[in-house]
Amino acid sequence: MRNPTHNVSRLFIDEDLSRNVVPIGSREAHYLGHVLRLKQGDRVVVFNGRGEERLAAISSLAKRRPELTITANLEPLAEPKLDLILIQALVKGEAMDTIVQKAAELGVRTLYAVKTDFSVIKLDDERVPRRVAHWNKVAQSACEQSGRHRPPEISVAVSLAQCLDRLPPRGIRIVCQPDSTTDPARLDREAESVSVLVGPEGGLSETDLDIIDNAGFTRTGLGPRVLRADTAAIAACSLAQIIWGDFQ
Known part of the structure; x- marks a missing residue:
């Protein structure tokens, strides 16, 4: 029932x-x-x-x-058909909590927290389990509020390159870049998997972008304004659900 x-x-x-x-x-x-x-x-x-x-x-x-x-x-609320993956560069505590919370509400299936060149936050091996446990609690609370049944799977990637190697071999891959004018709505509309990558407060370095480009990501914009990292993550995940997911 x-x-x-x-x-x-x-x-x-x-x-x-x-x-x-x-x-x-x-x-x-x-x-x-x-x-x-x-x-x-x-x-x-x-x-x-x-x-x-x-x-x-x-x-x-x-x-x-x-x-x-x-x-x-x-009967639990059905999970979104879209396999939505968020690769989020580590950002400061409250902003990261907000991203995890909203990712759970927006139907993200997998969330990777990853260190990039300009990430301010550094997580040593001892802190990783505690942070992941904390983020899991945040995601569970978001599911309680939103009606979602299954919290996203959350993990901290060892490196950006290793994180991108874990992604599904097929599907759309987009990275949010303020200077890009590419409209994500013009990409393949039949994708079943979408990976969204969002940089930290200081943006992505050229080294980061080289790794991302080599992994087959398309640089896309989110409008004319420069968004905070947490705002960009929310906007990008919402946009993905509008184009490929269940916001239709």
């Missing part, structure tokens, strides 16, 4: 939802009880990003054993 109401809060939990009673963590219990102000008996939609979405009632928010009781199966 489809979600019977639009005013029921949604909650991502990494649990098997095939059971009648589902435990939740203290973080989720705190969110339900203290942020959403819900109480025992109130309804919530729970989903796990693996195809299971359920309507549940809050059984208990007690610290020792918070849990939900499943009351009905729900």
